[in-house]
Amino acid sequence: MAQALLEALNLQVHYGGIAAVKGISFAVEENEIVCLIGANGAGKTSTLKALARMIPSRGEIHYGNQRIETLQSHELIGRGLALVPEGRGVFARLTVAENLMMGAYHRDDAHGIATDLERVYDLLPRLLERRTQVAGTLSGGEQQMLAIGRALMGRPRLLLLDEPSMGLAPLMVQKVFEVVRKVAAEGVTILLVEQNARLALEVCSRGYVMESGSITLADSSAALLADPRVRTAYLGE
Numbered sequence: 001m002a003q004a005l006l007e008a009l010n011l012q013v014h015y016g017g018i019a020a021v022k023g024i025s026f027a028v029e030e031n032e033i034v035c036l037i038g039a040n041g042a043g044k045t046s047t048l049k050a051l052a053r054m055i056p057s058r059g060e061i062h063y064g065n066q067r068i069e070t071l072q073s074h075e076l077i078g079r080g081l082a083l084v085p086e087g088r089g090v091f092a093r094l095t096v097a098e099n100l101m102m103g104a105y106h107r108d109d110a111h112g113i114a115t116d117l118e119r120v121y122d123l124l125p126r127l128l129e130r131r132t133q134v135a136g137t138l139s140g141g142e143q144q145m146l147a148i149g150r151a152l153m154g155r156p157r158l159l160l161l162d163e164p165s166m167g168l169a170p171l172m173v174q175k176v177f178e179v180v181r182k183v184a185a186e187g188v189t190i191l192l193v194e195q196n197a198r199l200a201l202e203v204c205s206r207g208y209v210m211e212s213g214s215i216t217l218a219d220s221s222a223a224l225l226a227d228p229r230v231r232t233a234y235l236g237e
């Protein structure tokens with residue numbers, strides 16, 4: 001097997017004395033789209049934040065040919081690892097265009113930035129229509145699109161997506177997932193965290209199930225969708 005783009009070994013996150021992530025191991029190969037599903041409080045966001053070095057953790061994190069657990073979050077941006085946080089985190093008082101440019105603030109290749117901006121507007125035409133509107137007045141779905149677009153402006157190799165469906169109407173969820181599919185088709189590797197297990201497994205090739213800080217199941221999406229334990233606990237059957 002080729003070396004994984006991302007590999008976590010015995011990853012642990014503690015908040016004070018409480019263990020939120022209890023020594024999990026998983027891997028994402030280049031060009032894969034993999035999901036981490038689990039109920040509210042399972043430790044999914046803590047896992048992504050640890051990978052993006054936004055919170056301290058124990059255990060090993062391999063990314064590319066490097067160990068990154070000793071790095072800080074800002075050191076990862078130039079290395080192509082981008083997190084689209086839960087709740088989106090767009091700059092409410094900046095315009096759509098300004099938010100997108102924030103995603104490229106660490107770059108100085110004006111030509112490449114202009115090309116990527118065009119690419120983002122092609123992928124997300126709604127953002128082009130709304131480019132002069134302040135982000136705080138966008139709908140939830142549009143803000144989610146903007147958060148993804150902003151991450152793409154950093155030319156990521158690996159995109160960590162935290163619950164992109166959260167709080168969105170079903171039609172908007174479908175649109176956001178259509179974008180996730182297109183981004184993956186362009187060759188960006190994706191680790192997708194979702195409470196909406198059915199949706200996540202339909203878009204991913206493989207998945208991990210997380211429960212109370214541990215990974216309890218790991219398999220192909222097809223196998224997980226057919227697994228009675230997954231069907232009962234996560235698919236409402």
Ligand SMILES: Nc1ncnc2c1ncn2[C@@H]1O[C@H](COP(=O)(O)OP(=O)(O)O)[C@@H](O)[C@H]1O
Pocket residue numbers: 015018020038039040041042043044045046047
């Ligand atoms: N900043 C924090 N301080 C203390 N406990 C936290 C903090 N963030 C998360 N937790 C706890 O860690 C556990 C996992 O949370 P989280 O990673 O957000 O789960 P998920 O994203 O799967 O819903 C939960 O029990 C949550 O209450």
Ligand SMILES: [Mg+2]
Pocket residue numbers: 044045046086163
């Ligand atoms: Mg979460």
